[in-house]
Amino acid sequence: MQSFPTWAERFLRMICPDQVVDQIIGDLIEIYHHDIKHYNEQKARWKLIISVLRFFRPGILIRNKFSISFNQGPMLQHYFKTSFRHFLKSKLNFSFKSLGLCFALVSLLVIVLYVSYQLSFDRFHNDYQHIYRVNSQWRENGEMAKYALVPTGVGPMLKSEFPDVRAYARMGGANRCQVRLKDKSFQAEGIAEADSTIFNVLSFSFIRGDKRALQKPKSIVLTESLAKQIFDDADPVDESITLVDRAGVSLQVTGIIEDLPSNSHLNIKALASFGSLNDSSYVPAGPWEISIDGSTVLYLRLSDQSNADEFVSKAMPEVRKKIARNESGLQKEYGILLQPLKDIYLDRPIYAEFCVKGNIIYVYVFSVLGLFLLVISGVNYINLTVADFHKRLKEIGVRKVMGARKRQIAFQVIFEACLVVLLSLIVSVFALYLLFPKIQQLLDPNLRFVTLVKPEVLATLGAVIGLLIILSTLYPAYQLAINSPIENMKSIGKQGSHARISKVLLICQFSISIICITSTLVIGQQLRFIQDRNPGYDRENLIVAYMPDQYPAEKNQVIKDEFSKIAGVEAVSFSTFRIAGAGYYRDWYRVEMDGEMKRLMLNEVFFDHDFFRATGIPLVAGREFDPQRSNDSHQAFIVNETAVREFGWKDAVGKRISYGYEESEGEKWEGTIVGVVKDFNVYSLHRKIEPLVMRLPWSDWPGSCVHIRINGPLDETIARIQKTYMDILPGFILHYSIVDELYNNQYSNERKAYTALLLSTWIIVIISCLGIFSLSLYLSVTRMKEFSIRKVLGATSRQITVLHTGKFVKIALIANGCALPAAWVIGEQWLEQFAYKTELRGLVFFSVTVMSLMLVIASAGYSSWKAGNMNPVDVIKSE
């Protein structure tokens, strides 16, 4: 044979390891020659081909694979080993690095959980992208006001006129009702009425019954939990329940649905068929009348192709054509708006919105905090790795001399970073699991640990952690890889540039800490302000009882009289609204301004003669309603100070004011202002006090809230009130709230944010201090020789301590200069949302500066002190 076949050679070169392929071919040729001597050439050739092909076997292929990516396995093992040795060698650095990371990761995980929960609202409905709520808007006192309601006629009209509308459903606000089953009574919250088509628009999962459940009038669908509460273990389907305070209407249970997930803006426990909750005396507003009372929430499901904006512009002329003329001309600028279902929870609140609302600001705040934490821990990691750099220079140099490639060095650094991050991640997830009940309690009881494994959460976390690894290893890996081995070995490095980068990073880190500390202080100050502020009424020892919707009205006076007689009760007052949170009516008034009667939309409340006594709201001018004067009803009005100010009155008492239109029927009120009260916050301090008109109630309905001032022991008195109530209204259960609790609940969002911010700030500050502590330790070690020479030349311990600490103090001062103006702006912005707020004073900022300097001195002080007190002989000798 002249030459070995080329195909065979190529084949063998492909599958065999490089270092042995020549010898294999040689062997094959030798055997071929041997075979030719023994057999004929043909057979020898066959044998050769078979032998060649039989080299395609695992024993050869596997060996080959290892040799291409040569010795990666042992290298990995080696990296593990050196990493662990390195961790052990620099325990302090490693433990600070990973401790900081653990803190940051736990908080990051919590923040990711919280934000993803906030963003998940109402996304469980099928095709939620195509579901909208229809809102109304019209002009009030010169401004467009948005309401979450539309007249009842809109839904059916849109469905019949526009093929874009797949389905519509109207829903009344969810109410508290008293439910009776046989002889047992229950208070049930969240009973709403809705069109039977609700199941075509929103998604509920039926346990019993199906989508036709509400087609018959007087039927009701219960959620699982309410069914359990009412029926216990009995079968609820086809049973009847009575709503005692809804004209005793009797409803048949036709279905059971699963409880709504907690991330739903709807807070309902039962759905009754549309119209079944109205009581007999109620005259509904016309289907096209603009009124808050007669309108309902309307949900639409549009077809997949339709666009919400286009749909509104098509539907608007039709709605305008139909809408009834309103005495105050509201129809002129009446419009409808479509609000995507998924945005309802986080959008700004609008009028008449009876649903669970979140606050987008806190989503932003938490996301920014997450970012901050990430930056802080990344900076810490970079700083500590860079500080560690010098110890490793020699190692890297030796590696390079032995033939390590740049890529391998970079890989080693990244590998170590991944190892640290991975270890910290495992520890963090474990810690989060242990701390979870506490976190639920602090932030939101609806948070779930399993949310962590949702694909989008995992993806976010993966991306964030990837980013952290990349950012924190980029610089060290680059630096370690790029230097020449000689530089590494001689340990000269580019210390200047490291120091500069570390400094910039430290300033960033410190600025973030300062912003967080300041924000925490500002929020804390505002919360204290809320706590200490007098809302205009005496919120201690005050309770509000709610009367059921329907009860014998003649009992009102009895209730008031009997309650007043109870020991420990000081005053009892019926009113149409509840203090601390709910209840203006809004209506049109004519008010005397500059001698003319002007028409204005005003807030109004109704209460009886004892209201001021019960709530402790002081009068500033004129008189209260007087039980002796019978014509106070229909003629006497009381306003608040804001009204006096806004109407431009000098002397309010005696000014003319009237309610009701000349042309319309119904009760007319016409009279004068008899008194002015001091401003009080009916709503939370977020909202500015608006002009308010106070009147006596109509004779037939004094309002559903009873404010009761208590001067005895709270619990006992409440028990006595309950007993009296049951005696007067057998079959009814007293429902009441304590005003102080209501007041505090208004700020639960702020309190939660404060808790979260406080925790994050602590963590951020701890991480920063850890960073400064270890960095200063490292720097002091590298400068030890310099320090000892200084000492030999006559520097005192104190001078060296000051020299070393001064470096960090300078950084802290620069950071203060950068961060304080930013913190000021942020603080002002946040306080904007409160109409009544604490003032930002320089003192806060001054205390932040002092605090930050003290923290720096404390964290850098240890190593400075050590550096100052070393014996120069020990240092210089050791070289």
Place this chain on the structure above:
Amino acid sequence: MAREFLNDFEELILSMIAALDENAYGAAIALEVEKWLGRKVTLSAVHVILYRLEDKGYAKSKVGGATSERGGRSKRIYTITSAGIAVLRSMKETRTEIWKLVPQLKSVHI
């Protein structure tokens, strides 16, 4: 400590390396095995065993001279290491020990 064992083919190849002294390379071993045992062996199987023996430290290799018979390609010449000798010896001794325990052979001696 458990003693290391080689399977029969590995033992055969290792013995062959020892026997061929300075002339043990893939083709020679394959041909020699054929000659001694009259058994067909594929060259690739021999090579795989050779690499494995080298991995285990029982043999070591160096690249040797080329001949025209080989089309000018080099040889990889294997030599047995002392560890290889030791394992061969220990296997042989063990086998002899076990052989002594076989009863009918004892009776033949008597």
